[in-house]
Amino acid sequence: MKIIMYKLELEKLISTIKNQKAKQVLIQLPDGMKHKADQVADAIEEKTSAKAFIWLGSCYGACDLPLGMDILNIDLVIQWGHNKFNKEIW
Amino acid sequence: MPRLLLLDAKWEGEVKLTKKLKDYLKKTKPNSIDLFASVQFSDIDDFLKELKKLKIKVNTTKAKRTNKPLQILGCDCYPDSFKDNLNSEMILYLGDGMFHPKALILAVDKPITIFDPISDQIKVVDRKDIQRELNKKKANLKKYLIANKIGILVTIKPGQQYFLAAKKLKESLEKENKKAYIFIDDTLNPMNYENYPFIDCWVNTACPRIGTDDIININQPMINLRDALDPGRAFVELEK
Numbered sequence: 001m002k003i004i005m006y007k008l009e010l011e012k013l014i015s016t017i018k019n020q021k022a023k024q025v026l027i028q029l030p031d032g033m034k035h036k037a038d039q040v041a042d043a044i045e046e047k048t049s050a051k052a053f054i055w056l057g058s059c060y061g062a063c064d065l066p067l068g069m070d071i072l073n074i075d076l077v078i079q080w081g082h083n084k085f086n087k088e089i090w
Numbered sequence: 091m092p093r094l095l096l097l098d099a100k101w102e103g104e105v106k107l108t109k110k111l112k113d114y115l116k117k118t119k120p121n122s123i124d125l126f127a128s129v130q131f132s133d134i135d136d137f138l139k140e141l142k143k144l145k146i147k148v149n150t151t152k153a154k155r156t157n158k159p160l161q162i163l164g165c166d167c168y169p170d171s172f173k174d175n176l177n178s179e180m181i182l183y184l185g186d187g188m189f190h191p192k193a194l195i196l197a198v199d200k201p202i203t204i205f206d207p208i209s210d211q212i213k214v215v216d217r218k219d220i221q222r223e224l225n226k227k228k229a230n231l232k233k234y235l236i237a238n239k240i241g242i243l244v245t246i247k248p249g250q251q252y253f254l255a256a257k258k259l260k261e262s263l264e265k266e267n268k269k270a271y272i273f274i275d276d277t278l279n280p281m282n283y284e285n286y287p288f289i290d291c292w293v294n295t296a297c298p299r300i301g302t303d304d305i306i307n308i309n310q311p312m313i314n315l316r317d318a319l320d321p322g323r324a325f326v327e328l329e330k
Contacts, residue, residue, distance in 0.1 A: 007099055
Protein backbone atom coordinates (compact mmCIF):
# COMPACT_ATOMS: atom_id res chain seq x y z
CA MET A 1 0.00 0.00 0.00
CA LYS A 2 1.34 3.41 -0.95
CA ILE A 3 1.60 5.75 2.01
CA ILE A 4 0.22 9.16 1.06
CA MET A 5 2.35 11.91 2.50
CA TYR A 6 2.68 15.66 2.32
CA LYS A 7 3.86 17.46 -0.80
CA LEU A 8 7.47 18.65 -0.72
CA GLU A 9 6.88 20.88 -3.77
CA LEU A 10 10.44 20.29 -4.95
CA GLU A 11 9.82 21.80 -8.40
CA LYS A 12 8.62 25.08 -6.92
CA LEU A 13 11.53 25.03 -4.50
CA ILE A 14 14.16 24.42 -7.18
CA SER A 15 12.75 27.10 -9.49
CA THR A 16 12.62 29.62 -6.62
CA ILE A 17 16.24 28.94 -5.71
CA LYS A 18 17.29 29.35 -9.36
CA ASN A 19 15.19 32.48 -9.92
CA GLN A 20 16.48 34.11 -6.76
CA LYS A 21 20.04 32.96 -7.50
CA ALA A 22 20.27 31.82 -3.88
CA LYS A 23 23.67 30.49 -2.90
CA GLN A 24 23.03 29.17 0.63
CA VAL A 25 19.57 27.94 1.60
CA LEU A 26 18.18 26.70 4.89
CA ILE A 27 15.59 23.89 5.03
CA GLN A 28 13.14 24.12 7.95
CA LEU A 29 10.71 21.23 8.23
CA PRO A 30 8.00 20.45 10.81
CA ASP A 31 8.62 17.32 12.92
CA GLY A 32 6.44 15.08 10.77
CA MET A 33 8.51 15.91 7.68
CA LYS A 34 12.02 16.11 9.17
CA HIS A 35 12.81 12.60 7.95
CA LYS A 36 12.63 14.01 4.40
CA ALA A 37 15.37 16.59 5.03
CA ASP A 38 18.08 14.54 3.30
CA GLN A 39 15.88 14.13 0.23
CA VAL A 40 15.29 17.89 0.04
CA ALA A 41 18.95 18.78 0.64
CA ASP A 42 20.10 16.27 -2.00
CA ALA A 43 17.60 17.64 -4.55
CA ILE A 44 18.77 21.20 -3.94
CA GLU A 45 22.47 20.37 -4.29
CA GLU A 46 21.91 18.14 -7.33
CA LYS A 47 19.62 20.47 -9.24
CA THR A 48 20.97 23.90 -8.32
CA SER A 49 24.33 25.42 -7.51
CA ALA A 50 23.14 26.34 -4.00
CA LYS A 51 24.40 24.75 -0.81
CA ALA A 52 21.66 23.34 1.42
CA PHE A 53 21.61 23.41 5.22
CA ILE A 54 19.10 21.84 7.61
CA TRP A 55 17.55 23.56 10.64
CA LEU A 56 17.78 21.14 13.54
CA GLY A 57 15.21 22.69 15.85
CA SER A 58 11.55 23.61 16.05
CA CYS A 59 9.18 24.54 13.26
CA TYR A 60 5.94 25.40 15.02
CA GLY A 61 4.70 27.88 12.46
CA ALA A 62 5.50 30.83 10.23
CA CYS A 63 5.92 32.64 13.57
CA ASP A 64 8.87 30.37 14.36
CA LEU A 65 11.62 31.30 11.91
CA PRO A 66 15.32 30.63 12.54
CA LEU A 67 17.19 33.75 13.59
CA GLY A 68 20.74 34.84 12.94
CA MET A 69 20.86 33.36 9.46
CA ASP A 70 22.33 36.56 8.01
CA ILE A 71 25.46 35.95 10.11
CA LEU A 72 25.90 32.67 8.22
CA ASN A 73 25.15 34.32 4.85
CA ILE A 74 22.06 32.15 4.37
CA ASP A 75 20.13 33.97 1.66
CA LEU A 76 16.93 31.90 1.53
CA VAL A 77 14.98 30.17 4.30
CA ILE A 78 12.41 27.60 3.16
CA GLN A 79 9.80 26.53 5.66
CA TRP A 80 7.26 23.79 5.00
CA GLY A 81 3.81 23.27 6.49
CA HIS A 82 2.77 26.85 7.15
CA ASN A 83 1.62 29.92 5.28
CA LYS A 84 1.50 33.66 5.86
CA PHE A 85 -0.22 34.70 9.06
CA ASN A 86 -1.37 37.93 10.70
CA LYS A 87 0.50 38.88 13.84
CA GLU A 88 -1.76 40.11 16.60
CA ILE A 89 -1.14 43.64 17.84
CA TRP A 90 -1.04 44.21 21.59
CA MET B 91 17.98 39.24 6.22
CA PRO B 92 17.44 36.08 4.17
CA ARG B 93 14.38 35.85 1.94
CA LEU B 94 11.64 33.45 2.93
CA LEU B 95 9.73 30.81 0.99
CA LEU B 96 6.74 29.22 2.73
CA LEU B 97 5.48 25.94 1.27
CA ASP B 98 2.07 24.61 2.36
CA ALA B 99 3.05 20.92 2.33
CA LYS B 100 -0.44 19.94 1.23
CA TRP B 101 -1.53 16.39 1.79
CA GLU B 102 -0.93 14.34 -1.37
CA GLY B 103 -4.30 12.64 -1.04
CA GLU B 104 -7.77 13.96 -1.76
CA VAL B 105 -10.09 15.09 1.04
CA LYS B 106 -13.25 13.09 0.38
CA LEU B 107 -16.62 12.81 2.05
CA THR B 108 -16.06 9.12 2.78
CA LYS B 109 -18.84 6.64 3.43
CA LYS B 110 -17.91 6.63 7.10
CA LEU B 111 -18.22 10.41 7.44
CA LYS B 112 -21.38 10.52 5.32
CA ASP B 113 -23.00 7.87 7.54
CA TYR B 114 -21.90 9.77 10.63
CA LEU B 115 -23.44 13.02 9.35
CA LYS B 116 -26.66 11.23 8.40
CA LYS B 117 -26.82 9.80 11.90
CA THR B 118 -26.01 13.02 13.78
CA LYS B 119 -28.05 15.19 11.35
CA PRO B 120 -26.43 18.62 11.72
CA ASN B 121 -28.25 21.28 9.66
CA SER B 122 -25.19 23.49 9.73
CA ILE B 123 -21.45 23.05 10.15
CA ASP B 124 -18.64 25.44 11.08
CA LEU B 125 -15.85 23.98 9.01
CA PHE B 126 -12.12 24.29 9.71
CA ALA B 127 -8.98 22.67 8.32
CA SER B 128 -5.25 22.94 8.65
CA VAL B 129 -3.54 24.26 5.52
CA GLN B 130 -2.51 20.71 4.52
CA PHE B 131 -6.16 19.72 4.08
CA SER B 132 -7.67 22.96 2.81
CA ASP B 133 -8.25 22.02 -0.87
CA ILE B 134 -11.80 20.80 -0.42
CA ASP B 135 -13.95 21.92 -3.39
CA ASP B 136 -15.29 18.40 -4.05
CA PHE B 137 -15.80 17.77 -0.34
CA LEU B 138 -17.93 20.93 -0.13
CA LYS B 139 -20.01 19.87 -3.14
CA GLU B 140 -20.69 16.52 -1.48
CA LEU B 141 -21.70 18.21 1.78
CA LYS B 142 -24.10 20.41 -0.16
CA LYS B 143 -25.82 17.31 -1.51
CA LEU B 144 -26.59 16.35 2.11
CA LYS B 145 -28.28 19.78 2.46
CA ILE B 146 -25.93 20.86 5.23
CA LYS B 147 -25.21 24.57 5.44
CA VAL B 148 -21.43 25.06 5.65
CA ASN B 149 -19.97 28.13 7.34
CA THR B 150 -16.30 28.92 6.84
CA THR B 151 -15.34 31.85 9.02
CA LYS B 152 -11.91 33.45 8.99
CA ALA B 153 -9.76 32.98 12.03
CA LYS B 154 -7.95 36.15 13.11
CA ARG B 155 -4.40 35.09 12.40
CA THR B 156 -4.98 33.24 9.14
CA ASN B 157 -5.25 34.84 5.72
CA LYS B 158 -8.21 32.88 4.40
CA PRO B 159 -11.45 31.38 5.67
CA LEU B 160 -11.52 27.71 6.68
CA GLN B 161 -7.92 27.55 7.84
CA ILE B 162 -7.12 27.54 11.54
CA LEU B 163 -3.83 28.05 13.37
CA GLY B 164 -2.92 26.78 16.80
CA CYS B 165 -2.85 30.35 18.15
CA ASP B 166 -6.50 30.99 17.16
CA CYS B 167 -7.49 29.70 20.58
CA TYR B 168 -9.65 32.43 22.14
CA PRO B 169 -13.40 33.14 21.82
CA ASP B 170 -12.64 36.32 19.84
CA SER B 171 -10.23 34.54 17.46
CA PHE B 172 -12.86 34.28 14.71
CA LYS B 173 -14.57 36.79 12.43
CA ASP B 174 -17.96 35.18 13.06
CA ASN B 175 -19.42 33.41 16.07
CA LEU B 176 -19.33 29.64 15.83
CA ASN B 177 -23.08 29.04 16.03
CA SER B 178 -23.53 26.06 13.71
CA GLU B 179 -24.86 22.78 15.01
CA MET B 180 -21.52 21.08 14.48
CA ILE B 181 -17.91 22.25 14.43
CA LEU B 182 -16.00 20.01 12.05
CA TYR B 183 -12.22 20.00 11.74
CA LEU B 184 -10.45 18.34 8.82
CA GLY B 185 -6.92 17.24 9.54
CA ASP B 186 -4.66 15.00 11.57
CA GLY B 187 -3.39 15.46 15.11
CA MET B 188 -4.80 17.38 18.07
CA PHE B 189 -2.88 20.67 17.91
CA HIS B 190 -5.41 22.58 15.78
CA PRO B 191 -8.62 21.03 17.19
CA LYS B 192 -7.31 21.89 20.65
CA ALA B 193 -7.30 25.57 19.63
CA LEU B 194 -11.01 25.21 18.87
CA ILE B 195 -11.71 23.50 22.22
CA LEU B 196 -9.88 26.30 24.02
CA ALA B 197 -11.87 28.91 22.09
CA VAL B 198 -15.37 27.48 22.53
CA ASP B 199 -16.99 25.17 25.03
CA LYS B 200 -18.55 22.95 22.38
CA PRO B 201 -17.77 19.49 21.05
CA ILE B 202 -15.39 19.46 18.10
CA THR B 203 -15.77 16.70 15.53
CA ILE B 204 -12.45 15.73 13.97
CA PHE B 205 -12.32 13.97 10.63
CA ASP B 206 -8.88 12.68 9.74
CA PRO B 207 -8.79 12.28 5.93
CA ILE B 208 -5.66 10.12 6.13
CA SER B 209 -7.03 7.42 8.42
CA ASP B 210 -10.74 8.00 7.66
CA GLN B 211 -11.34 8.23 11.42
CA ILE B 212 -13.89 10.38 13.22
CA LYS B 213 -13.43 11.54 16.79
CA VAL B 214 -15.35 13.96 18.98
CA VAL B 215 -13.41 15.96 21.54
CA ASP B 216 -14.41 18.62 24.04
CA ARG B 217 -13.15 20.43 27.13
CA LYS B 218 -13.24 17.24 29.17
CA ASP B 219 -10.27 16.10 27.07
CA ILE B 220 -8.18 19.06 28.28
CA GLN B 221 -9.62 19.40 31.76
CA ARG B 222 -6.18 19.16 33.39
CA GLU B 223 -4.89 22.15 31.41
CA LEU B 224 -8.05 24.15 32.07
CA ASN B 225 -7.94 23.46 35.82
CA LYS B 226 -4.29 24.47 35.91
CA LYS B 227 -5.02 27.58 33.84
CA LYS B 228 -7.66 28.66 36.35
CA ALA B 229 -5.36 27.96 39.31
CA ASN B 230 -2.53 29.89 37.62
CA LEU B 231 -4.76 32.91 37.07
CA LYS B 232 -5.51 32.97 40.79
CA LYS B 233 -1.79 32.67 41.59
CA TYR B 234 -1.01 35.52 39.17
CA LEU B 235 -3.40 37.82 41.01
CA ILE B 236 -1.61 37.27 44.33
CA ALA B 237 1.94 37.05 42.89
CA ASN B 238 4.44 39.66 44.05
CA LYS B 239 7.33 38.87 41.71
CA ILE B 240 6.35 38.32 38.12
CA GLY B 241 8.61 37.14 35.30
CA ILE B 242 7.59 38.32 31.84
CA LEU B 243 8.90 36.05 29.08
CA VAL B 244 9.78 37.57 25.70
CA THR B 245 11.00 35.66 22.66
CA ILE B 246 13.15 37.31 20.01
CA LYS B 247 11.37 35.35 17.24
CA PRO B 248 9.80 38.20 15.24
CA GLY B 249 6.47 36.42 14.67
CA GLN B 250 5.95 36.00 18.41
CA GLN B 251 7.89 38.94 19.80
CA TYR B 252 5.92 41.30 22.05
CA PHE B 253 8.69 43.26 23.75
CA LEU B 254 6.71 46.52 23.83
CA ALA B 255 3.67 44.82 25.35
CA ALA B 256 5.95 43.21 27.93
CA LYS B 257 7.38 46.61 28.89
CA LYS B 258 3.88 48.07 29.19
CA LEU B 259 2.78 45.16 31.38
CA LYS B 260 5.84 45.63 33.60
CA GLU B 261 4.94 49.30 34.05
CA SER B 262 1.34 48.54 34.94
CA LEU B 263 2.37 45.82 37.41
CA GLU B 264 4.82 48.20 39.06
CA LYS B 265 1.99 50.70 39.49
CA GLU B 266 0.27 47.98 41.53
CA ASN B 267 3.44 47.78 43.69
CA LYS B 268 4.47 44.43 42.23
CA LYS B 269 7.96 43.54 41.03
CA ALA B 270 8.22 42.55 37.40
CA TYR B 271 11.26 41.31 35.49
CA ILE B 272 11.50 40.82 31.74
CA PHE B 273 13.33 37.67 30.57
CA ILE B 274 14.44 37.41 26.95
CA ASP B 275 15.23 34.23 25.03
CA ASP B 276 14.96 32.69 21.56
CA THR B 277 12.96 29.50 22.17
CA LEU B 278 11.16 29.55 25.51
CA ASN B 279 12.26 26.37 27.23
CA PRO B 280 10.47 25.29 30.44
CA MET B 281 13.77 23.85 31.76
CA ASN B 282 15.07 27.39 32.14
CA TYR B 283 12.25 28.72 34.32
CA GLU B 284 13.27 26.79 37.42
CA ASN B 285 16.60 28.64 37.55
CA TYR B 286 14.63 31.63 38.77
CA PRO B 287 12.87 30.36 41.90
CA PHE B 288 12.13 33.93 43.09
CA ILE B 289 9.46 34.25 40.38
CA ASP B 290 5.96 33.70 41.78
CA CYS B 291 4.30 33.63 38.37
CA TRP B 292 5.42 33.80 34.73
CA VAL B 293 3.66 35.73 31.99
CA ASN B 294 4.26 34.31 28.53
CA THR B 295 4.11 36.90 25.75
CA ALA B 296 5.06 34.48 22.94
CA CYS B 297 2.87 31.77 21.38
CA PRO B 298 -0.35 31.53 23.45
CA ARG B 299 -0.17 27.74 23.32
CA ILE B 300 2.85 27.91 25.65
CA GLY B 301 0.51 29.26 28.32
CA THR B 302 -1.98 26.45 27.77
CA ASP B 303 -0.20 23.30 26.63
CA ASP B 304 3.07 23.67 28.55
CA ILE B 305 1.64 24.69 31.92
CA ILE B 306 0.98 21.13 33.05
CA ASN B 307 4.66 20.32 32.66
CA ILE B 308 6.09 23.12 34.79
CA ASN B 309 5.96 23.70 38.51
CA GLN B 310 5.83 27.48 38.55
CA PRO B 311 2.53 29.04 37.48
CA MET B 312 2.38 30.67 34.05
CA ILE B 313 -0.32 32.61 32.22
CA ASN B 314 -0.49 34.22 28.78
CA LEU B 315 -0.09 37.94 28.08
CA ARG B 316 -3.74 38.29 26.99
CA ASP B 317 -4.90 36.85 30.30
CA ALA B 318 -2.46 38.98 32.31
CA LEU B 319 -3.86 42.12 30.67
CA ASP B 320 -7.40 41.19 31.67
CA PRO B 321 -7.60 38.34 34.21
CA GLY B 322 -11.35 38.96 34.71
CA ARG B 323 -12.01 38.25 31.03
CA ALA B 324 -9.79 35.16 31.25
CA PHE B 325 -11.91 33.73 34.09
CA VAL B 326 -15.12 34.40 32.12
CA GLU B 327 -13.68 32.78 28.98
CA LEU B 328 -12.84 29.64 30.87
CA GLU B 329 -16.56 29.25 31.46
CA LYS B 330 -17.52 29.95 27.79
